[in-house]
Amino acid sequence: MSSQLSSQLNKPATQTAGAEGYNFAYLDEQSKRMIRRAMLKAVAIPGYQVPFGGREMPLPHGWGTGGMQLTATVIGEADTLKVIDQGADDTTNAVSIRRFFAKTAGVATTEHTADASLIQTRHRIPERQLRNDQILIYQVPIPEPLRFIEPRETETRKMHALREYGAMQVKLYEDVARFGHIATSYDYPVMVNDRYMMDPSPIPKFDNPKMNQMPALQLFGAGFEKRIYAVPPYTRVVSLDFDDYPFEVQSWEESCSICGSDHSFLDEVIMDDAGNKMFVCSDTDYCRERVEQGFTAENPEGQQGLTPEHNQVQQENKKQDDTKAEEMAL
Amino acid sequence: MNMTSEITVAGGKVAQACEMKENMPDPAVMIQVSGLQKSFTLHNQGGVSFEVLKGVDLQVDSGECVVLHGQSGAGKSTFLKALYANYSVNEGQIVLRDGDELVDITSAQPRRIIALREQTLGYVSQFLRVIPRVSTVDVVMQPLLDLGVDKGICEEKAKTLLSRLNVPERLWQLAPSTFSGGEQQRVNIARGFIVDYPILLLDEPTASLDAKNRKVVVELIHEAKARGAAIVGIFHDEDVREAVADRLVDIRAV
Amino acid sequence: MNAIQNVNGQPLKGGKDTSAERQAGKWQDDAPLLSVRDICKFYAPGKGCGDVSFDLYPGEVLGIVGESGSGKSTLLSTLSARLQPDSGQVIYNSAQFGELDLYACDEAERRVLMRSEWGIVHQHARDGLRMNVSAGANIGERLMAVGERHYGSIREKAEEWLTAVEIDTGRIDDRPSQFSGGMQQRLQIARNLVTHPKLIFMDEPTGGLDVSVQARLLDLLRNLVSQLGLSVIIVTHDLAVARLLAHRLMVMRRGEVVETGLTDQVLDDPQHPYTQLLVSSILQN
Numbered sequence: 055m056s057s058q059l060s061s062q063l064n065k066p067a068t069q070t071a072g073a074e075g076y077n078f079a080y081l082d083e084q085s086k087r088m089i090r091r092a093m094l095k096a097v098a099i100p101g102y103q104v105p106f107g108g109r110e111m112p113l114p115h116g117w118g119t120g121g122m123q124l125t126a127t128v129i130g131e132a133d134t135l136k137v138i139d140q141g142a143d144d145t146t147n148a149v150s151i152r153r154f155f156a157k158t159a160g161v162a163t164t165e166h167t168a169d170a171s172l173i174q175t176r177h178r179i180p181e182r183q184l185r186n187d188q189i190l191i192y193q194v195p196i197p198e199p200l201r202f203i204e205p206r207e208t209e210t211r212k213m214h215a216l217r218e219y220g221a222m223q224v225k226l227y228e229d230v231a232r233f234g235h236i237a238t239s240y241d242y243p244v245m246v247n248d249r250y251m252m253d254p255s256p257i258p259k260f261d262n263p264k265m266n267q268m269p270a271l272q273l274f275g276a277g278f279e280k281r282i283y284a285v286p287p288y289t290r291v292v293s294l295d296f297d298d299y300p301f302e303v304q305s306w307e308e309s310c311s312i313c314g315s316d317h318s319f320l321d322e323v324i325m326d327d328a329g330n331k332m333f334v335c336s337d338t339d340y341c342r343e344r345v346e347q348g349f350t351a352e353n354p355e356g357q358q359g360l361t362p363e364h365n366q367v368q369q370e371n372k373k374q375d376d377t378k379a380e381e382m383a384l
Numbered sequence: 385m386n387m388t389s390e391i392t393v394a395g396g397k398v399a400q401a402c403e404m405k406e407n408m409p410d411p412a413v414m415i416q417v418s419g420l421q422k423s424f425t426l427h428n429q430g431g432v433s434f435e436v437l438k439g440v441d442l443q444v445d446s447g448e449c450v451v452l453h454g455q456s457g458a459g460k461s462t463f464l465k466a467l468y469a470n471y472s473v474n475e476g477q478i479v480l481r482d483g484d485e486l487v488d489i490t491s492a493q494p495r496r497i498i499a500l501r502e503q504t505l506g507y508v509s510q511f512l513r514v515i516p517r518v519s520t521v522d523v524v525m526q527p528l529l530d531l532g533v534d535k536g537i538c539e540e541k542a543k544t545l546l547s548r549l550n551v552p553e554r555l556w557q558l559a560p561s562t563f564s565g566g567e568q569q570r571v572n573i574a575r576g577f578i579v580d581y582p583i584l585l586l587d588e589p590t591a592s593l594d595a596k597n598r599k600v601v602v603e604l605i606h607e608a609k610a611r612g613a614a615i616v617g618i619f620h621d622e623d624v625r626e627a628v629a630d631r632l633v634d635i636r637a638v
Numbered sequence: 639m640n641a642i643q644n645v646n647g648q649p650l651k652g653g654k655d656t657s658a659e660r661q662a663g664k665w666q667d668d669a670p671l672l673s674v675r676d677i678c679k680f681y682a683p684g685k686g687c688g689d690v691s692f693d694l695y696p697g698e699v700l701g702i703v704g705e706s707g708s709g710k711s712t713l714l715s716t717l718s719a720r721l722q723p724d725s726g727q728v729i730y731n732s733a734q735f736g737e738l739d740l741y742a743c744d745e746a747e748r749r750v751l752m753r754s755e756w757g758i759v760h761q762h763a764r765d766g767l768r769m770n771v772s773a774g775a776n777i778g779e780r781l782m783a784v785g786e787r788h789y790g791s792i793r794e795k796a797e798e799w800l801t802a803v804e805i806d807t808g809r810i811d812d813r814p815s816q817f818s819g820g821m822q823q824r825l826q827i828a829r830n831l832v833t834h835p836k837l838i839f840m841d842e843p844t845g846g847l848d849v850s851v852q853a854r855l856l857d858l859l860r861n862l863v864s865q866l867g868l869s870v871i872i873v874t875h876d877l878a879v880a881r882l883l884a885h886r887l888m889v890m891r892r893g894e895v896v897e898t899g900l901t902d903q904v905l906d907d908p909q910h911p912y913t914q915l916l917v918s919s920i921l922q923n
Contacts, residue, residue, distance in 0.1 A: 203768065212749075221779060223779075224768070224775045224779050224782065227778055231772055231774055296789040297787050298789050424907075425909075427915075465907075469903060470902050470907070494885060494899060495695055495885065495886075497900055515882070516853035
């Protein structure tokens with residue numbers, strides 16, 4: 055009670071936007087400070103799970119409360135927020151969270167990956183490469199990668215502390231023994247900065263390589279288990295594997311039925327009761343962007359004679375790529 | 385007295401060796417027992433205590449077969465078990481020669497005794513302690529195999545012994561637990577003679593054997609003596625006793 | 639069995655300590671593997687174990703016998719670095735770290751020992767196995783824990799060890815929950831031995847098994863122990879098991895060691911009243 059009251063009193067004068075009666079971005083400033091401290095520790099120790107005093111959010115656990123607390127903590131008035139759920143901007147969860155922050159923080163929102171300064175995600179990393187002025191916030195259901203093999207928290211903490219990760223390999227062994235290949239296709243464990251074993255949240259392993267040396271800051275929030283962890287920009291992230299069964303990402307024989315992409319993560323969509331199906335990009339923004347650039351299923355190589363609008367998009371992309379290249383060079 | 389140098393070769397590892405050399409300087413002496421006293425106390429039967437051996441002295445040389453006699457219950461078997469360190473003693477020393485070393489088994493560490501039993505000290509009783517599931521041939525050759533001898537050689541020797549002791553060949557690959565008493569006893573004798581132990585203790589190995597097999601055992605004992613083994617035995621059969629004994633030693637009940 | 643390699647890559651049979659010279663010098667190998675000094679651990683008066691001291695040498699099998707509640711298992715836990723004693727020291731002569739005072743050293747070192755140089759065989763297989771992963775993974779885990787990252791060779795070693803403990807290699811992908819009690823126990827042994835430990839702790843390894851299954855397990859244990867030259871500390875209330883496996887015995891009663899010595903000497907000529915009672919209580923056949 056009292057902390058709520060004091061945070062109301064301490065409400066910064068500049069943060070005027072947002073719903074009446076709530077602090078900027080819903081969370082009180084004291085909670086944000088606490089979460090920021092945990093975040094700083096998480097960034098300082100890449101891949102290490104930092105416990106934090108998770109707050110109640112006005113929606114149930116499992117709906118992204120961990121990610122929302124991080125977003126509420128780092129978001130500022132100048133930010134532009136994008137929220138995706140399984141790659142799509144227009145699913146219930148994504149829409150709800152986006153509206154929540156539009157209402158409580160009054161920030162600009164976007165569906166365009168390139169325009170966002172803050173991206174909260176559930177189960178995907180956008181196809182477009184992120185920049186170092188962006189932050190990617192993951193919603194995490196189970197933060198402990200060792201949980202499946204060791205139920206005791208005291209023991210998993212010790213295993214992390216002593217870097218005892220042999221047991222993790224057991225999971226991959228079971229895959230190969232049963233399916234002839236590493237069948238784990240999402241939630242695929244990674245080693246961060248050659249030190250901590252990390253659960254990347256249930257993203258497809260297709261996205262794992264994107265985490266490695268990513269220019270954007272990656273923050274992970276588990277609301278139910280009250281853990282925060284992070285991968286700072288340009289950090290080594292390696293997916294586990296065996297010498298004779300190296301890590302591989304999924305690939306499809308099909309390409310996107312809308313934009314013709316043969317290199318993005320595809321969702322299988324059942325069309326009718328007869329079992330007809332189509333494959334489309336899971337990242338809706340990426341797909342839209344390609345269509346705007348003139349790529350279609352019929353013309354996966356792109357159309358000739360682009361409109362000025364298309365040229366503009368492409369130029370922007372090119373400029374972005376150049377900046378990226380410079381950043382990488384640095 | 386030329387023994388002194390040999391004892392020094394043992395490398396000062398065993399303090400007992402130095403103490404012992406005056407008692408047992410002759411390299412031919414394999415067993416030296418002095419002042420042995422053994423009593424049993426039955427704590428759970430009113431603490432009854434009775435003395436079985438008192439002031440027993442014995443020396444056995446290489447190539448010599450000493451047969452213990454005395455009436456039943458005189459402590460012959462107890463004495464033999466004490467020589468094998470199967471029974472502890474209350475007083476006295478039992479010094480055995482293990483190559484260049486002399487070991488007092490009344491004070492030696494368990495692992496020292498185990499090493500001694502593996503290479504030097506053999507014991508044959510009339511009872512086979514059956515190990516489940518293990519075939520006869522494996523039971524017989526195990527002690528030799530444990531010394532690191534090639535399996536083929538062990539198996540060869542085991543089979544020779546089994547056939548000399550008239551154990552039918554069809555039984556060799558079976559576990560001896562289902563054999564008759566006499567068959568088990570012969571398997572046990574084969575096992576006891578598979579290693580050429582320098583010291584051999586025989587606790588009525590011929591009891592309940594027929595004349596043919598008793599003769600084989602006598603031959604085996606003669607062969608062991610010929611290679612220099614020191615043997616201490618208990619035999620109830622007069623004929624066997626006379627055939628093998630160099631000396632009879634009377635163990636009297638106290 | 640022939641294909642199993644020891645740590646140095648030599649074949650198991652050649653690598654075992656049975657060459658004549660090694661055998662001859664075995665008892666002279668002066669450095670104990672484990673030195674226990676005045677270990678005390680009491681939960682309540684008479685509950686636990688007190689003033690236990692002994693040395694365990696390479697290749698030696700020590701049996702700890704006594705009735706339920708005599709402190710055997712407590713002692714085993716303190717010896718195997720799983721239960722901090724109230725006082726006393728346990729010093730292990732490690733191949734990797736040299737002499738280690740188990741309760742004064744780094745926990746990291748202790749845990750490395752547990753998965754490399756040591757093995758622990760529990761009475762209940764489910765305490766020592768991962769029941770929700772396959773037999774192969776159970777055996778392979780220790781290999782992976784010490785850095786093995788080649789699936790093919792992990793699998794190959796798992797098969798070799800299944801064969802060594804007499805489990806059909808066709809069962810490699812089955813879960814231990816589908817195994818019989820005896821098989822689970824053998825799997826537990828294989829899982830421990832795969833990293834070629836020097837010292838194994840066993841807590842009633844044959845407890846709860848049918849007599850016929852027990853015999854098979856004992857025979858297997860006896861062979862493995864002698865072939866691999868293992869040092870073993872085995873806790874059992876079954877004197878027949880102790881006689882078959884142990885070189886020497888420690889008899890415990892109400893937390894104290896009442897008698898120690900060569901196994902057959904303790905069993906055939908027991909000195910302490912309690913040992914006499916224990917031995918006289920065995921059914922003769």
